[in-house]
Amino acid sequence: MVRPPFDASEYQQRLTAVRQELNRRGLDLLVVTDVANQNYLTAYDGWSFYTPQAVIIPLSGEPYWVGRAMDAAGGKLTAWMSQDHIVGYPEDHVQQADRHPMDWVAAWMARNGWGSARIGIELESYYYSPKAHSRLTAGLPNARFIEADLLVNHIRAKKSAAEIDYMRKAARIVESAMRKAYEIISPGVRECDVIAEIYATQVGGQTGYAGDVTALPPTILAGENASAPHILWGERRFGAEETVALELAGACRHYHAGLARTLQLGRAPSKVVDLAQAVLEGMEAVVERIRPGVSAEDVHGAWQAIIGRYGLKKESRIGYAMGIGYPPDWGEHTISLRPGDRSILEPGNTVHCILGMWMEGWGLEVSETILVSEQGAECLTQFPRELHRK
Amino acid sequence: MVRPPFDASEYQQRLTAVRQELNRRGLDLLVVTDVANQNYLTAYDGWSFYTPQAVIIPLSGEPYWVGRAMDAAGGKLTAWMSQDHIVGYPEDHVQQADRHPMDWVAAWMARNGWGSARIGIELESYYYSPKAHSRLTAGLPNARFIEADLLVNHIRAKKSAAEIDYMRKAARIVESAMRKAYEIISPGVRECDVIAEIYATQVGGQTGYAGDVTALPPTILAGENASAPHILWGERRFGAEETVALELAGACRHYHAGLARTLQLGRAPSKVVDLAQAVLEGMEAVVERIRPGVSAEDVHGAWQAIIGRYGLKKESRIGYAMGIGYPPDWGEHTISLRPGDRSILEPGNTVHCILGMWMEGWGLEVSETILVSEQGAECLTQFPRELHRK
Numbered sequence: 001m002v003r004p005p006f007d008a009s010e011y012q013q014r015l016t017a018v019r020q021e022l023n024r025r026g027l028d029l030l031v032v033t034d035v036a037n038q039n040y041l042t043a044y045d046g047w048s049f050y051t052p053q054a055v056i057i058p059l060s061g062e063p064y065w066v067g068r069a070m071d072a073a074g075g076k077l078t079a080w081m082s083q084d085h086i087v088g089y090p091e092d093h094v095q096q097a098d099r100h101p102m103d104w105v106a107a108w109m110a111r112n113g114w115g116s117a118r119i120g121i122e123l124e125s126y127y128y129s130p131k132a133h134s135r136l137t138a139g140l141p142n143a144r145f146i147e148a149d150l151l152v153n154h155i156r157a158k159k160s161a162a163e164i165d166y167m168r169k170a171a172r173i174v175e176s177a178m179r180k181a182y183e184i185i186s187p188g189v190r191e192c193d194v195i196a197e198i199y200a201t202q203v204g205g206q207t208g209y210a211g212d213v214t215a216l217p218p219t220i221l222a223g224e225n226a227s228a229p230h231i232l233w234g235e236r237r238f239g240a241e242e243t244v245a246l247e248l249a250g251a252c253r254h255y256h257a258g259l260a261r262t263l264q265l266g267r268a269p270s271k272v273v274d275l276a277q278a279v280l281e282g283m284e285a286v287v288e289r290i291r292p293g294v295s296a297e298d299v300h301g302a303w304q305a306i307i308g309r310y311g312l313k314k315e316s317r318i319g320y321a322m323g324i325g326y327p328p329d330w331g332e333h334t335i336s337l338r339p340g341d342r343s344i345l346e347p348g349n350t351v352h353c354i355l356g357m358w359m360e361g362w363g364l365e366v367s368e369t370i371l372v373s374e375q376g377a378e379c380l381t382q383f384p385r386e387l388h389r390k
Numbered sequence: 391m392v393r394p395p396f397d398a399s400e401y402q403q404r405l406t407a408v409r410q411e412l413n414r415r416g417l418d419l420l421v422v423t424d425v426a427n428q429n430y431l432t433a434y435d436g437w438s439f440y441t442p443q444a445v446i447i448p449l450s451g452e453p454y455w456v457g458r459a460m461d462a463a464g465g466k467l468t469a470w471m472s473q474d475h476i477v478g479y480p481e482d483h484v485q486q487a488d489r490h491p492m493d494w495v496a497a498w499m500a501r502n503g504w505g506s507a508r509i510g511i512e513l514e515s516y517y518y519s520p521k522a523h524s525r526l527t528a529g530l531p532n533a534r535f536i537e538a539d540l541l542v543n544h545i546r547a548k549k550s551a552a553e554i555d556y557m558r559k560a561a562r563i564v565e566s567a568m569r570k571a572y573e574i575i576s577p578g579v580r581e582c583d584v585i586a587e588i589y590a591t592q593v594g595g596q597t598g599y600a601g602d603v604t605a606l607p608p609t610i611l612a613g614e615n616a617s618a619p620h621i622l623w624g625e626r627r628f629g630a631e632e633t634v635a636l637e638l639a640g641a642c643r644h645y646h647a648g649l650a651r652t653l654q655l656g657r658a659p660s661k662v663v664d665l666a667q668a669v670l671e672g673m674e675a676v677v678e679r680i681r682p683g684v685s686a687e688d689v690h691g692a693w694q695a696i697i698g699r700y701g702l703k704k705e706s707r708i709g710y711a712m713g714i715g716y717p718p719d720w721g722e723h724t725i726s727l728r729p730g731d732r733s734i735l736e737p738g739n740t741v742h743c744i745l746g747m748w749m750e751g752w753g754l755e756v757s758e759t760i761l762v763s764e765q766g767a768e769c770l771t772q773f774p775r776e777l778h779r780k
Contacts, residue, residue: 074618192600210582228464329440
């Protein structure tokens, strides 16, 4: 048995919050298809989501984890529920042309008395396919399916002290990873060798705790690739005069802290120095503005006021709620720091504010993972923000 | 511009094969939602698939890549098509309650003249959600959507010489990673520190080429976790007498080679020695049986005959087609080495044969990535197969 990251009482609180919402919406149960939400509610942890799996939350009693038979062993080791709430579908349903795991899950749900239930279900999650959904609904023709995207995510937005503790550990990991990158990056070094050391630092964690692979890989934007925020590394070597933007994270028990910084090899072009000044001023304004009661769009406004003064524009949002993440994304898909998002910040919210400016052929990034505290804002990582010269 | 991994002629051959199949099925175009298939057809490469993206293959002309505006820059850098075939949907469609990227894509497709087309579409791919599909179909009410899962995957099953070359590079990477793991694993060492070094070796690649992060993470099955094939690492320390099963891969330009081996710390229990003997004999029988013209289930039969003699059973398949992989899976979802799979092997097929025996509280794994050659079978990795003693 792997010890779940949280006490039983914390999982009960999460379930209670989900059930309040199910009752409010008149739903009989919730089918959780998002892997991060599955982990949040059950502690289940395994790289098994390449075959269909779901967590089912009835209005009372323990949740069920339903997945591939081979992975039920991992369910019994990692999830907090009783063994009979870990349900494996047979191996002969895996990647077959004539049957689907969701055929089996539908039949199992019918046997469990949910054949005519009002079923809330997540329909915008990464590992739940249109085919899986059509087979589940075909197998339960008398049930009613009601979209429940983000129901759990909105509950996740407010972190407990124990969750914040994991995010602080993640922050220590990403500080180490960024220090390692600063140390190694030099003209002539291959990108892949820097990313290799970043991975080693992320996964090795710290004394006392392991790290996880982060939900997005480390990115290094430099040279010809600097305009493309999500490009992957290669064998390219750093040039003698290059602006290198790094977006990294650390993860502990899948809780993330993000950190982006920019490093200058050789002479810094004045356009880089000028942009760095605007972005740093923007970040100060953002951190200053964040406190309980302020809206997400207000925070964006603080940034907008600064860069507007510099004659700059940024189309994409400047931040999002962050916490548990599994590939491919560490965002929680709730709060976004952008115009039109009227979410009101409250203590326990955690947002990754990423000021990424991807210009034609070069780019600059600075980010902070920010905890909304009773008093205002707390940056979870402690790492010098300015353009690093080397 | 990042150099695509293959010559233009190779991409043209792939397109031709896809179009033959589209014509055979009477389809006007193909919407490719699977990220590995997108890379196979366009060379597009980026960690952008956490927002919806698709590749569209019309019956003539270049394919289109359609994704988030922010990632069009990466499309222009990595995909081989003309710049006007890289199409970005606006940032204000990302993770919004009142609109969806697929609303925009549907409108764009209608403008492109496909409003009443017969559209083949992949419905069982990771990262294409039921919501995305319902928005796309709602936006194109006069189009007809026809499931085209695995159409591209079946074409991928037969590798070209250039593809095999990347798999050989991946094989060199995974050999290095396994050697590194053998070197470090010792009683008292933390699992996470071994995984850290494995990642560093995978990503650093070799002299002359970088490595990619593999589509599944490295797994170490030891001690209490040995029964669970897809569990992730933690801070657990290896014991003085432990059987440690490792399933790793290497990846080069996203082409994978897998390698599983088992290591014994301290005294080997006789049950482990006996199982190792059966599994090694089984692997020899599999490699012996593989050659052009033999069916996937015949290969499984060769394994079955050996372990049956030892009184053993294995419920899950013993292998699958492997090539390009993006998280969460490196399997191609076509050929499976199991009863009932009548796929006939042909030269250029590559299968990862994984003999994983997960027992109660311990486990053993041995795998080979096998190329079907004109003559028979070639194991792409060269690494001693027997139980490694340390």
